[in-house]
Amino acid sequence: MSNNQLHAFFVGRAIAEALYEQLEQALTNAVSEFGKFDAEQRERLREFTLQAIERANRSEETTMQGRTTAPTGQGTRYADATLGLGSPSGDLQATIDELRAEIAQMRSELQRYRSRSL
Structure with a gap:
């Protein structure tokens, strides 16, 4: 093999490795961002559920207090x-x-x- 062909092979291999590393980094970042998004959404859902339950409990408590003091x-x-x-x-x-x-x-x-x- 000539020196130019050998050099082209190593340049091509280096480019492929660099592209692979960038793709791996981009994929890792994307999965990381998705994980953060998923965790945030789960936390929002948990907070929403807690707020809904808290409102229901307050409403039930208010309603039950109103019924226990009925004028009849x-x-x-x-x-x-x-x-x-x-x-x-x-x-x-x-x-x-x-x-x-x-x-x-x-x-x-x-x-x-x-x-x-x-």
Whole structure:
């Protein structure tokens, strides 16, 4: 082989190795960035989930406080039944019947209030 051909071979090989190293570095950076992005998205999802659960808990707490202080005197019984405290067996049908009765009572009071407003 002539000296020029040998030199061209080594130049070509050096270029291929340099390109391979740059490709490897670019791929490593891309995978690293994707990993960072994935971690950030998971953290955002976790924070969003925690915020949603916190809001739900606050809303539930506010709602339950409102029901336990109902002016009809039925709120405590409703809260106890909802929590399974009203009956030791936690009879679902009895709880549903109590809720229906309470709804009917609230409707009649609402109609009475509306008729007084007119």
